[in-house]
Amino acid sequence: MTELKNKYGKWALITGASSGIGKSYAYYLAEKGLNLVLVARRIELLNEIKNDLTKKNNVDVRVIIADLSSRSGIEKVIIDCADFQIGILINNAGFGKTGIFTNNSAELIEDMINVNCLAPTLLTNHFVKKMILNRKGAIIFLGSVVANLPVPYMSLYSATKSFKLALGKTLWYEFRKYNIDVITVNPGSTSTEFDGLGIKNNNKFVRKPDQVVNTTFLALGKKQTVTDGKINKLLFFLSNIFGSTSSIKLSGNYANKIIEKKS
Numbered sequence: 001m002t003e004l005k006n007k008y009g010k011w012a013l014i015t016g017a018s019s020g021i022g023k024s025y026a027y028y029l030a031e032k033g034l035n036l037v038l039v040a041r042r043i044e045l046l047n048e049i050k051n052d053l054t055k056k057n058n059v060d061v062r063v064i065i066a067d068l069s070s071r072s073g074i075e076k077v078i079i080d081c082a083d084f085q086i087g088i089l090i091n092n093a094g095f096g097k098t099g100i101f102t103n104n105s106a107e108l109i110e111d112m113i114n115v116n117c118l119a120p121t122l123l124t125n126h127f128v129k130k131m132i133l134n135r136k137g138a139i140i141f142l143g144s145v146v147a148n149l150p151v152p153y154m155s156l157y158s159a160t161k162s163f164k165l166a167l168g169k170t171l172w173y174e175f176r177k178y179n180i181d182v183i184t185v186n187p188g189s190t191s192t193e194f195d196g197l198g199i200k201n202n203n204k205f206v207r208k209p210d211q212v213v214n215t216t217f218l219a220l221g222k223k224q225t226v227t228d229g230k231i232n233k234l235l236f237f238l239s240n241i242f243g244s245t246s247s248i249k250l251s252g253n254y255a256n257k258i259i260e261k262k263s
């Protein structure tokens with residue numbers, strides 16, 4: 001039970017903890033006895049989770065309401081965590097939008113890049129410094145299968161996930177000499193509020209958030225990246241075999257059909 005706590009420290013910070021995969025990370029880590037800092041915008045959901053977790057487990061849970069699409073929101077997290085020694089940082093918050101690239105407003109483009117790329121970068125840059133001093137810690141990046149297999153009509157989202165994958169892979173190397181485990185986790189379609197292409201209903205290949213969380217902790221400290229689920233692993237493998245042009249044509253044709261059906 002106390003293995004994670006001994007290895008990485010008492011506190012974990014989870015961004016995007018109000019729903020989906022982030023919420024599952026919170027339940028998993030609270031069960032392991034870690035104190036948590038939960039970050040998101042929806043205060044009622046975060047407080048509900050906090051109350052439930054503290055009732056069920058002997059842990060301290062703090063809530064930070066922050067909009068990670070703004071620099072001030074990201075800085076709020078850093079300031080509010082000044083007194084905590086964060087041992088596990090989970091860069092989970094993220095969102096995507098499906099559709100034709102030119103339909104994205106400048107504001108949405110900036111928000112997506114800030115939440116999906118800038119926030120994990122600045123939070124990692126800050127929290128890893130104490131981890132380096134302590135010679136222990138873990139940093140988890142939520143990527144996606146689309147990081148390796150980008151999907152047209154989800155172009156910006158795919159690009160932000162490729163950014164995270166490159167950041168995670170390189171930091172895995174840079175920080176390992178300080179005994180810090182970095183991993184990038186690539187979920188495929190997972191049943192959460194986020195449904196990029198709108199294909200999750202009644203789809204038997206859709207994974208559960210708890211499965212993504214289990215995949216993460218089985219691989220943390222052993223691997224640099226991990227893909228959740230056999231089908232998603234196969235997709236990765238096949239995209240390498242078919243090559244980039246064929247993979248993008250295939251995923252683009254598929255996404256295009258879904259978008260046309262919806263409109």
Ligand SMILES: NC(=O)c1ccc[n+]([C@@H]2O[C@H](COP(=O)([O-])OP(=O)(O)OC[C@H]3O[C@@H](n4cnc5c(N)ncnc54)[C@H](OP(=O)(O)O)[C@@H]3O)[C@@H](O)[C@H]2O)c1
Pocket residue numbers: 015016017018019020021022039040041042043066067068069092093094095096115142143144145186187188189190191192193194195
């Ligand atoms: N579900 C999938 O199929 C899938 C597949 C591959 C990768 N992923 C990745 O997994 C991660 C978690 O997503 P999910 O599937 O669990 O989706 P989700 O249920 O929609 O959760 C997204 C979380 O991010 C938070 N968030 C979004 N925008 C934010 C902002 N501006 N500021 C602060 N927090 C924000 C949300 O909280 P608030 O709304 O309360 O702020 C929520 O807690 C994401 O990085 C996503 O890209 C998901």
